[in-house]
Amino acid sequence: MMLCRACAHLFENGEHCPACGDDFLLTHAELGALSIAHIDCDAFYASIEKRDDPSLAAKPVIVGGGKRGVVSTACYIARAFGVRSAMPMFKALKLCPNAVVVKPNMAKYVEEGKVIRAMMQALTPQVEPISIDEAFLDLSGTQALHRAAPAQSLARLQAQIAEDRGLTVSVGLSFNKFLAKMASDMDKPRGFCVIGRADALDVLAPRSVSALPGVGPAAATALAKRGWRTIGDLRAAGERRLVEALGDWGRRLHQLSLAQDSRAVDPHGERKSVSAETTFFEDIRARDALEDILWDLSERVAARCRANALAGRTLTLKLRRADFQIVTRRTQLHEPTILAARIFAAARELLAPLAEGRTAYRLIGVGLSDFSDAAAADKGDLIDTRTPKQAAAEAAVAQTREKFGRGAVVTGRALRSHDKDD
Amino acid sequence: MRLTIERAVLLKALNHVQSVVERRNTIPILSNVLLQAQNEGLRLSATDLDIEISETAHAEVARAGATSAPAHSLYDFVRKLPENAPIKLELTGDDPRLFISAARVKLHLPVLPADDFPLMPADGFETRFSIHPTDLAKLIEKTRFAISTEETRYYLNGIFFHTVVDGGEAKLRAVATDGHRLALANVAAPDGAQGMPGVIVPRKTITELHRLLADATEPVEVAVSQQKVKFTLDQAVLTSKLIDGSFPEYARVIPKENAKVLKIDNKGFAEAVDRVATVSAERSRSVRLALETDKVTLTVNNPDAGVATEYLPADYSAEPMEIGFNARYLLDVAGQIEGQDAIFELNDSGSPTLVREEGDADALYVLMPLRV
Numbered sequence: 001m002m003l004c005r006a007c008a009h010l011f012e013n014g015e016h017c018p019a020c021g022d023d024f025l026l027t028h029a030e031l032g033a034l035s036i037a038h039i040d041c042d043a044f045y046a047s048i049e050k051r052d053d054p055s056l057a058a059k060p061v062i063v064g065g066g067k068r069g070v071v072s073t074a075c076y077i078a079r080a081f082g083v084r085s086a087m088p089m090f091k092a093l094k095l096c097p098n099a100v101v102v103k104p105n106m107a108k109y110v111e112e113g114k115v116i117r118a119m120m121q122a123l124t125p126q127v128e129p130i131s132i133d134e135a136f137l138d139l140s141g142t143q144a145l146h147r148a149a150p151a152q153s154l155a156r157l158q159a160q161i162a163e164d165r166g167l168t169v170s171v172g173l174s175f176n177k178f179l180a181k182m183a184s185d186m187d188k189p190r191g192f193c194v195i196g197r198a199d200a201l202d203v204l205a206p207r208s209v210s211a212l213p214g215v216g217p218a219a220a221t222a223l224a225k226r227g228w229r230t231i232g233d234l235r236a237a238g239e240r241r242l243v244e245a246l247g248d249w250g251r252r253l254h255q256l257s258l259a260q261d262s263r264a265v266d267p268h269g270e271r272k273s274v275s276a277e278t279t280f281f282e283d284i285r286a287r288d289a290l291e292d293i294l295w296d297l298s299e300r301v302a303a304r305c306r307a308n309a310l311a312g313r314t315l316t317l318k319l320r321r322a323d324f325q326i327v328t329r330r331t332q333l334h335e336p337t338i339l340a341a342r343i344f345a346a347a348r349e350l351l352a353p354l355a356e357g358r359t360a361y362r363l364i365g366v367g368l369s370d371f372s373d374a375a376a377a378d379k380g381d382l383i384d385t386r387t388p389k390q391a392a393a394e395a396a397v398a399q400t401r402e403k404f405g406r407g408a409v410v411t412g413r414a415l416r417s418h419d420k421d422d
Numbered sequence: 423m424r425l426t427i428e429r430a431v432l433l434k435a436l437n438h439v440q441s442v443v444e445r446r447n448t449i450p451i452l453s454n455v456l457l458q459a460q461n462e463g464l465r466l467s468a469t470d471l472d473i474e475i476s477e478t479a480h481a482e483v484a485r486a487g488a489t490s491a492p493a494h495s496l497y498d499f500v501r502k503l504p505e506n507a508p509i510k511l512e513l514t515g516d517d518p519r520l521f522i523s524a525a526r527v528k529l530h531l532p533v534l535p536a537d538d539f540p541l542m543p544a545d546g547f548e549t550r551f552s553i554h555p556t557d558l559a560k561l562i563e564k565t566r567f568a569i570s571t572e573e574t575r576y577y578l579n580g581i582f583f584h585t586v587v588d589g590g591e592a593k594l595r596a597v598a599t600d601g602h603r604l605a606l607a608n609v610a611a612p613d614g615a616q617g618m619p620g621v622i623v624p625r626k627t628i629t630e631l632h633r634l635l636a637d638a639t640e641p642v643e644v645a646v647s648q649q650k651v652k653f654t655l656d657q658a659v660l661t662s663k664l665i666d667g668s669f670p671e672y673a674r675v676i677p678k679e680n681a682k683v684l685k686i687d688n689k690g691f692a693e694a695v696d697r698v699a700t701v702s703a704e705r706s707r708s709v710r711l712a713l714e715t716d717k718v719t720l721t722v723n724n725p726d727a728g729v730a731t732e733y734l735p736a737d738y739s740a741e742p743m744e745i746g747f748n749a750r751y752l753l754d755v756a757g758q759i760e761g762q763d764a765i766f767e768l769n770d771s772g773s774p775t776l777v778r779e780e781g782d783a784d785a786l787y788v789l790m791p792l793r794v
Binding site: 331332333334346349381382383384 | 570572573574575578599601602603604670672675774788790
């Protein structure tokens with residue numbers, strides 16, 4: 001089967017699309033038979049900024065917080081210079097001195113994420129969002145409705161997002177979530193990658209174990225010590241040996257190595273937590289530098305909470321040390337919050353004793369859980385009269401940024417780097 | 423060490439000290455009670471490193487000495503011994519265990535060296551005064567229900583003691599708040615208390631102190647420093663670290679110009695709140711008060727459990743208003759009012775309300791309303 005990426009026509013064979021004559025074609029035997037998709041926006045924040053300021057189009061763009069901050073997202077041009085997410089800004093600017101640095105405007109990104117999600121939901125109600133720019137879709141049974149195979153619907157959606165929103169997304173299409181996500185990652189940006197039942201095992205076999213969900217660098221090292229470097233190695237090891245060595249996790253890895261993943265796309269899956277984390281370009285010891293990243297993460301978590309009208313009461317700070325040990329700390333706030341400032345303040349207190357300057361960390365993350373309705377959040381009390389003011393301020397900032405653009409308001413920690421930049 | 427002590431005397435002293443000992447300890451000696459046999463008797467001490475309680479019990483000391491033994495085992499054992507049996511405690515160089523005997527019962531307990539027991543340094547106290555046990559108990563009882571248990575605002579996890587000049591008189595004042603309600607109580611400042619640093623005494627210390635106060639007859643000697651507080655009650659000495667933080671500026675929380683005044687029979691009000699709260703939701707426990715001329719209507723409307731209404735006669739002449747409160751907080755406050763009438767001073771449904779007892783200027787409560 002062949003799919004015309006230009007007009008979404010599905011046909012048997014040919015050099016050109018019989019419908020539009022284009023040669024932007026995708027060939028896969030199971031194109032008409034697969035319906036689980038993963039859609040991931042390409043360099044989301046950076047792409048939005050480029051779209052909104054055409055003068056940036058041909059320039060390397062980095063979204064992140066000032067010279068002292070870290071890279072949130074780098075556009076593909078900047079990535080060509082070696083710039084990566086979570087890299088310290090000064091390092092990124094050393095690699096790519098001509099880069100244009102743009103301060104993140106979370107309110108705008110959240111809004112854009114909502115619009116794109118609505119477009120997905122027009123295809124199928126079975127949309128499971130993973131983050132603001134990423135979701136699983138189950139298109140089973142939509143063929144009759146759209147008079148098109150899922151692959152065609154997805155190609156149209158991809159074209160429609162490009163046309164209407166000026167943004168590109170990458171699509172992974174397969175028969176389960178694990179493979180769909182892997183596929184969307186294999187052909188970025190503006191990719192469309194298909195993994196079918198017939199070729200799944202061959203696609204998986206040569207890939208590194210670290211391509212599996214839940215296998216980070218530490219786990220990969222542990223597996224490599226046993227001689228398991230590729231997914232094919234895991235498959236060859238067999239379930240018994242994997243379970244003996246790794247317990248239940250071994251069973252799960254074995255299933256994945258056989259391309260088995262029974263998780264359903266679940267649009268109603270109640271959110272239990274909202275979190276953001278980032279792995280550093282190089283290990284960080286300084287508390288100040290960790291806090292800079294923490295502020296960025298706090299704003300992300302707050303923006304997502306605001307978008308979903310969820311207020312969390314339990315805050316979790318997660319750090320991964322350079323030796324891959326994970327450290328988590330948790331605290332209860334005295335009332336639910338959606339405010340970046342409060343998330344940051346609480347996380348920073350948890351961070352203080354851990355970031356004593358000697359321990360090197362390679363990852364930091366912050367999350368909120370124990371949700372209730374955002375309408376009842378951040379009311380303050382007898383002692384805490386600052387929070388309601390802060391809540392009003394953050395709401396106003398979110399609105400102002402939406403109206404007048406990214407530079408209109410700079411708050412919190414970003415202000416520090418802002419001052420220094422000017 | 424060798425001594426004889428009456429069961430009741432040992433039991434009372436052990437009872438006073440053993441409750442600070444945590445059930446689970448990573449440092450073994452913290453599970454122990456320090457036993458020091460001296461001329462004046464047997465001194466027992468226990469600590470969790472934040473609080474230390476010592477008590478001297480009358481005993482016939484045949485040979486002085488000191489050791490430490492598991493507090494909870496010792497307490498449970500002594501509790502189960504027959505009454506009136508004199509108890510012998512003995513530690514000899516030959517046996518590395520504490521030997522306890524009474525009547526036909528014998529017990530050997532493992533010990534740890536007394537020298538390793540972490541006693542708090544007993545110096546550095548700048549302010550000293552003595553206060554009648556009933557005054558101290560009053561300050562605690564009127565405020566401790568409002569102590570916060572929330573970890574993030576650790577500086578609210580205790581009672582804030584300090585001195586003020588109120589109406590031309592020096593007062594010793596206790597304040598506690600969890601952000602939803604605030605409780606304040608005054609007594610006349612004892613001699614020597616004026617100018618003491620404001621201190622936040624932790625919740626656990628308050629609990630232990632209150633327990634000791636129940637048995638105290640003599641004036642309580644209080645010694646205060648920036649880091650520690652020490653209470654001496656008869657034979658018992660309670661030393662505690664203070665909460666290292668600053669208590670919020672509570673004065674701005676207390677409404678000064680709430681013009682709408684409600685006077686209501688306290689007992690009847692508490693009973694009515696308790697009745698209508700039967701159907702309140704577990705989480706909010708919210709009760710709505712509708713005030714009109716000389717009448718208050720209490721309503722709980724819980725879609726899941728039903729609607730309960732009760733009206734009460736009251737003195738009220740301001741314009742009608744409605745306000746919601748947590749039923750438990752209303753009951754806590756009503757429980758503190760000993761006289762006939764409670765006075766509510768209100769502003770509007772969104773502002774803090776002041777509650778006090780009629781004719782008592784030395785205690786007041788502030789309640790944050792709920793949105794209903």
